[in-house]
Amino acid sequence: MPDYSWPAAEQRTLIGKRVSRVDAPLKVSGRAKYSYDYTRPGMLFGKILRSPYAKARIVSIDTSAAEKMPGVKAVEIIQKPGTTVQWAGDEIVGVAAVDEPTAEDAIRVIKVQYQQLPHLVSDAEPPAGVGGVPGPMSEDDIWDATDLMSPPQVASQVSQLGVTFKASPDVIDEFKKFGLPAEIVEAIQKAAYHPLAESSHSASWYQKASALHQGDPDKAFAGAEAVSEGLYGAPVITHCCLETHGSTAEWPDKDHLLVHLSTQNVSGIPGQMAEPLGLPAANIRQQQDHIGGGFGSKFAADRWDITAARLSKKAGGKPVRMMLERDSELQVAGARPSAYARVKVAAKTDGTLTAWHSESWGTGGPGGGGMPPIPYLFNIPNQHKEHTAIRNNIGPARAWRAPNHPQAAAITMCALDDLAAKLNLDPLELFRKNLGITGPRAENYREEFAIAADLMGWKDKWRGRGQDRSGSVARGLGLSIHTWGGRGHSSDCDLTLHPDGSVDIKLGSQDLGTGTRTCILMVAAETLGLPIEAISLYIGDTMYPPSGGSGGSTTIGGVSSSTRRAAVDAREGLFTKVAPALNAQPADLECVNGTVRVKSDPSRSLSWKQACSKLGAVPLTARGKNPDKSKPPDLTNSGVGGVQMAEVEVDTDTGVAKVKKIVAVQDCGLIIDLKTAESQCYGALIMGITYALYEEKIMDQLTGRMLNPNMQFYRLAGISDIPELVVHMMTGKGYDERGVIGLGEPPVISPGAAISNAVANAIGVRVPFLPLTPDRVLKALADHNLD
Amino acid sequence: MPENDPKQPHDEGSGVSRREFLKISSISVAAVPIMGTHVVEAAGEPVKVYGPGKVPVELTINGKKHALQLEPRVTLLDALRDHLEITGAKRVCDRGECGACTVLMDGKAVYACAVLAIETQGRPITTVESLMQGELLHPVQQAFVDNDASQCGFCTPGFVVAAKAFLDKHPQPTAEDIRRGLSGNFCRCGTYHGIQQAIAQMAQKGV
Ligand code: FES
Ligand code: FES
Numbered sequence: 001m002p003d004y005s006w007p008a009a010e011q012r013t014l015i016g017k018r019v020s021r022v023d024a025p026l027k028v029s030g031r032a033k034y035s036y037d038y039t040r041p042g043m044l045f046g047k048i049l050r051s052p053y054a055k056a057r058i059v060s061i062d063t064s065a066a067e068k069m070p071g072v073k074a075v076e077i078i079q080k081p082g083t084t085v086q087w088a089g090d091e092i093v094g095v096a097a098v099d100e101p102t103a104e105d106a107i108r109v110i111k112v113q114y115q116q117l118p119h120l121v122s123d124a125e126p127p128a129g130v131g132g133v134p135g136p137m138s139e140d141d142i143w144d145a146t147d148l149m150s151p152p153q154v155a156s157q158v159s160q161l162g163v164t165f166k167a168s169p170d171v172i173d174e175f176k177k178f179g180l181p182a183e184i185v186e187a188i189q190k191a192a193y194h195p196l197a198e199s200s201h202s203a204s205w206y207q208k209a210s211a212l213h214q215g216d217p218d219k220a221f222a223g224a225e226a227v228s229e230g231l232y233g234a235p236v237i238t239h240c241c242l243e244t245h246g247s248t249a250e251w252p253d254k255d256h257l258l259v260h261l262s263t264q265n266v267s268g269i270p271g272q273m274a275e276p277l278g279l280p281a282a283n284i285r286q287q288q289d290h291i292g293g294g295f296g297s298k299f300a301a302d303r304w305d306i307t308a309a310r311l312s313k314k315a316g317g318k319p320v321r322m323m324l325e326r327d328s329e330l331q332v333a334g335a336r337p338s339a340y341a342r343v344k345v346a347a348k349t350d351g352t353l354t355a356w357h358s359e360s361w362g363t364g365g366p367g368g369g370g371m372p373p374i375p376y377l378f379n380i381p382n383q384h385k386e387h388t389a390i391r392n393n394i395g396p397a398r399a400w401r402a403p404n405h406p407q408a409a410a411i412t413m414c415a416l417d418d419l420a421a422k423l424n425l426d427p428l429e430l431f432r433k434n435l436g437i438t439g440p441r442a443e444n445y446r447e448e449f450a451i452a453a454d455l456m457g458w459k460d461k462w463r464g465r466g467q468d469r470s471g472s473v474a475r476g477l478g479l480s481i482h483t484w485g486g487r488g489h490s491s492d493c494d495l496t497l498h499p500d501g502s503v504d505i506k507l508g509s510q511d512l513g514t515g516t517r518t519c520i521l522m523v524a525a526e527t528l529g530l531p532i533e534a535i536s537l538y539i540g541d542t543m544y545p546p547s548g549g550s551g552g553s554t555t556i557g558g559v560s561s562s563t564r565r566a567a568v569d570a571r572e573g574l575f576t577k578v579a580p581a582l583n584a585q586p587a588d589l590e591c592v593n594g595t596v597r598v599k600s601d602p603s604r605s606l607s608w609k610q611a612c613s614k615l616g617a618v619p620l621t622a623r624g625k626n627p628d629k630s631k632p633p634d635l636t637n638s639g640v641g642g643v644q645m646a647e648v649e650v651d652t653d654t655g656v657a658k659v660k661k662i663v664a665v666q667d668c669g670l671i672i673d674l675k676t677a678e679s680q681c682y683g684a685l686i687m688g689i690t691y692a693l694y695e696e697k698i699m700d701q702l703t704g705r706m707l708n709p710n711m712q713f714y715r716l717a718g719i720s721d722i723p724e725l726v727v728h729m730m731t732g733k734g735y736d737e738r739g740v741i742g743l744g745e746p747p748v749i750s751p752g753a754a755i756s757n758a759v760a761n762a763i764g765v766r767v768p769f770l771p772l773t774p775d776r777v778l779k780a781l782a783d784h785n786l787d
Numbered sequence: 788m789p790e791n792d793p794k795q796p797h798d799e800g801s802g803v804s805r806r807e808f809l810k811i812s813s814i815s816v817a818a819v820p821i822m823g824t825h826v827v828e829a830a831g832e833p834v835k836v837y838g839p840g841k842v843p844v845e846l847t848i849n850g851k852k853h854a855l856q857l858e859p860r861v862t863l864l865d866a867l868r869d870h871l872e873i874t875g876a877k878r879v880c881d882r883g884e885c886g887a888c889t890v891l892m893d894g895k896a897v898y899a900c901a902v903l904a905i906e907t908q909g910r911p912i913t914t915v916e917s918l919m920q921g922e923l924l925h926p927v928q929q930a931f932v933d934n935d936a937s938q939c940g941f942c943t944p945g946f947v948v949a950a951k952a953f954l955d956k957h958p959q960p961t962a963e964d965i966r967r968g969l970s971g972n973f974c975r976c977g978t979y980h981g982i983q984q985a986i987a988q989m990a991q992k993g994v
Binding site: 020023025027028029030031039101240241242290291293294295325326513678683685687710712716725 | 858860875881882884916919928947969981
C-alpha cells in the first residue's frame with residue numbers, strides 16, 4: 001500500500017511554508033464573484049416583508065395591491081394568518097419584481113394585521129424562583145450536554161425529555177459525522193418529538209437546566225483558605241457577515257433548481273432544500289465561488305432562500321435574487337447566545353483551585369440554549385453549577401465561531417483572575433499552578449505560557465491591580481487560555497491527471513477566507529512535485545464530490561486528508577504507467593520538481609508532461625476520502641491549546657479602554673500554509689477586540705426590536721483600534737506529527753477574557769460584562785468607590 | 788474624522804443638488820413634463836425635477852460612457868452592480884457606514900451607496916476593476932496580496948480603492964496617518980493587520 005502519511009519535515013517543499021493566498025489576486029481586483037454579485041439577464045429582485053413585532057399572531061394578510069403593481073412578478077406568503085411570529089424581523093411575505101425599487105414599493109403596500117402578544121427580549125438575571133421543568137432538547141442542547149455530562153447521562157436525558165427536532169436521516173448523519181456517541185444518537189432516534197409548542201414559550205420563558213454536582217463543593221467551600229466571588233458574562237452578539245445571507249434561485253426547467261446561495265455548506269444545500277420544495281435533492285444544484293463571511297451563521301438554506309426558489313418558480317423560473325438587507329442580517333441572520341454567571345471559586349493560599357460554584361443564565365433566543373462549558377478547561381475537583389436558559393423573542397441563535405467557548409472563557413478566566421488578585425498572586429502563577437487539571441494539553445500550555453510571557457514582557461510589565469497609573473491613564477495586563485477539538489470532516493476529492501500533463505482537483509467544499517483553496521493546492525502540489533500554478537482547483541459546486549460544511553474547524557483536516565489520499569493514489573497510478581518507460585518498478589519512482597524519476601538514479605527521469613503522456617488516451621482520476629480507515633494513517637487530529645495575553649490602557653476619566661498589544665501563542669498540529677494560518681490568528685484577535693470592547697445586540701424592551709441593526713451603532717473594530725499583534729505558531733517536533741488540525745475557532749476564544757482581565761488589572765476593579773464600554777468601565781469604578 | 792472621509796457631503800453636480808432639493812421643498816407651481824423631467828418653480832426660480840419613473844442617465848465608468856435608463860432614486864452602487872454588472876464595489880450597509888462600496892469620483896474616494904447615479908453624470912468614476920494594468924496588479928493590489936490583507940475578501944475591493952486614494956494623497960504616511968486615513972472602511976474577518984503592513988510596504992517603496 002502506498003504511504004499516505006505527511007512527508008517528513010526535511011522532505012517538505014511547500015507544506016509549512018508561507019504561501020500567498022491563491023485567490024488573493026481575484027479578491028483585490030474585484031474579480032472574485034460572490035453570490036451577491038451574481039447577475040443574470042431578466043433577473044428579478046426579491047424582498048421580504050418582516051414582522052415589526054417581537055411576538056404577535058398574524059390575523060390577516062392582504063397582498064392584492066402588491067400583486068396588481070406593475071413590475072411585480074410573484075408574491076409568496078411565508079407565514080399564514082393564524083401563525084405566531086416569535087421575533088421582530090420574522091418573515092411574513094416575499095415578493096419578486098423587475099427591479100429592487102419596485103420590490104420595495106410592493107412590500108410597502110402589503111397589509112398585515114397582527115395581534116400583538118407580550119414578548120420578552122431581555123436576558124437579565126432571571127428573578128428568583130423561576131424556571132419550569134426542563135423541556136425537550138434542541139440539537140444545540142444535546143451538544144451542550146455532551147460538554148457537561150457523560151454519554152449515558154446525555155442519552156438518558158434525551159429519552160426522558162424528548163427532542164424539539166425531527167430525527168431525519170440527514171440530522172442523524174450530521175450528528176454521526178461530528179462524532180456524537182452512538183448511544184446518544186440511538187436515544188435521539190427513539191426520543192419523542194415535541195416541536196417547540198407556542199404555549200411552552202408563553203408558559204415559561206425561563207427553563208432551569210438540572211443542577212450538576214461533582215465532588216463535595218459544600219465541604220470544600222467551608223474549609224477553603226480563600227474564596228473569590230464575582231459576576232461575569234458576555235451578551236448576545238451577531239455574526240455581521242459583510243456579505244449578507246441570501247441566494248439567487250432559478251429553474252432552468254420545471255424539474256431543476258439552480259441556486260447560488262452564500263453558504264459554508266455547499267454540499268449540504270440540496271438536501272436541505274429538497275423537502276420544503278418537494279423536489280429530489282438530485283435535481284438541485286448549488287454553486288458558489290466565494291463567500292463574504294459566515295462565522296457559523298451560514299450552514300442552512302434559510303426560509304428566505306426557500307422563498308426565493310418558490311418566487312422564481314411562480315415567475316416561470318426566472319432568476320430571483322434574494323439577499324438580506326443589513327438590518328435584517330443583524331436582526332435575524334445569526335446571533336451568539338449570551339451567558340452570564342455568579343461565580344464563587346475557592347483555592348488554597350498557594351493558588352491551588354479547590355471548588356467552583358456557579359449560577360448561570362443566558363439566552364439563545366426562542367430555543368433557550370444550554371450552559372456554557374464552565375468552569376472552562378480547569379476541571380476543579382469540587383463543583384456545583386446551575387443554569388437557567390431564557391427562551392425569549394430576540395430571534396434564533398446560530399453557531400458563532402467556537403460556539404460557547406468565548407463565553408465560557410470570559411466567565412471562567414475572569415473568575416480565576418479575580419481569585420489571583422484576591423490572593424495577591426500573579427495570575428500567570430495561578431494559571432500555571434493549576435495546569436495539571438486542564439487535561440491532555442497541560443504540557444503544551446506550559447510551553448506556550450513561557451513563550452507568550454516572553455513575547456509580552458510579562459515579567460517586567462506586570463504589576464498588581466491598579467498599580468500602574470500615570471494621571472488618568474491606567475495600564476494593565478491580562479491573560480487567558482483556550483482549547484478546541486478540530487478533527488477533519490468527511491470529504492471526497494477527485495484528482496485527475498490528464499494525458500497532456502494538466503491536473504485538476506474537484507471537491508464540493510468552500511473557502512470562507514480561511515485559505516482552504518491555497519491549502520488544497522499546496523497538498524496536491526507537494527505530493528505531485530509540481531508548482532501550485534500547474535494545478536486547477538474547482539470547489540463550491542454540488543457537481544463535485546461532496547465535502548462537509550465548514551464548521552468547528554474541521555475543514556482543513558477534511559480537505560487536506562482527502563486531497564492527500566487522492567494525490568498519492570493518482571501518483572501511484574501514474575508510476576504504474578510510467579515505470580516501463582524508465583525501466584523501473586513503480587515503487588522505485590518519485591515525483592520531484594516537475595519530473596518523474598527513479599529514486600536511486602535521478603538521471604533516469606521524464607518531464608511531468610512526458611510522464612503523463614504515458615497515460616494513453618484517457619485521463620486518470622483518483623478519489624480520495626476522509627475519513628478512510630482503509631488508507632491509514634489518520635492524517636488529522638483533534639485538540640489544540642492556545643495562550644493569549646493582552647495589554648491595555650484605560651482612561652479612568654472617560655472610561656475608554658484601548659488595547660495596546662496582544663500576544664497569541666497557538667498550536668494546531670501540522671500547519672499547511674503558515675501565512676494564512678497566521679492570518680486566521682490575526683483575524684481572530686481583531687474579532688476578539690471587537691466583541692471585547694464594542695459588540696452587543698441591543699434590544700428595545702418596549703418594542704422588542706433590535707436598536708442597532710446597522711454598522712454605525714453595531715460597532716466593529718476599525719483599523720484605528722488595532723494594536724500591536726504578535727502571533728506565534730507552535731510548530732516542529734511535538735506538534736507536526738499530530739497531523740492537521742483546524743484553526744478557525746481556537747484563537748477567537750480568549751481575547752474577551754484576556755482583555756477583560758487586563759482592564760481589571762489596570763483599573764483595580766472588575767467590569768463584569770463584555771463589551772467593556774466606557775459607561776460600564778465608569779460604572780465599575782464608581783461602584784467600587786462607593787464600597 | 789479621516790481626511791479622505793467619503794462621508795463628506797459633495798454638493799456640486801449635475802443631478803438634483805442639495806441646494807435645489809431645498810428649493811423643491813417649497814414648490815409653488817408645477818410645470819410640463821419633458822422626457823421624464825419636470826420643471827417646477829420653487830422659491831421664485833425654475834428647478835428641474837427628475838422622475839418618478841426612469842430617466843436617461845449617462846455615466847462615465849473607468850473611462851467608458853454608459854447610457855442607462857434609471858429611476859432617479861437608484862444609487863451609483865446599484866447602477867454599477869445591477870445595471871452594468873461591475874460588481875467589485877460591494878453592497879454591505881447601503882448607507883455610508885462601512886466603505887465596502889468605495890469608488891473614486893473625480894479621483895476622490897466616495898461611498899457609491901451614498902451617491903445617486905444621476906448625480907454623477909459628467910463626473911468620471913473609477914472602480915477597483917480598472918486598477919489593474921492588463922494582467923498586472925496595481926502596486927497597492929500586489930501589496931495586499933503579499934501581506935495577506937484579504938480573507939473572505941468582501942471588504943477588500945473597498946479597502947483597495949480607499950488605500951489607493953489615501954496613498955495618492957499621502958505617499959509617505961505615518962502609522963497614525965494610516966489609522967486615520969482608512970478608518971472609513973470596516974472588515975469583519977479582521978484583515979487590518981495585513982492592510983497596515985501592505986500600506987507600510989507601499990510607503991517604504993515610496994510608490
Ligand atoms: S455599502 Fe456603501 S458604505 Fe457600506
Ligand atoms: S476580508 Fe472578510 S470582511 Fe474583510
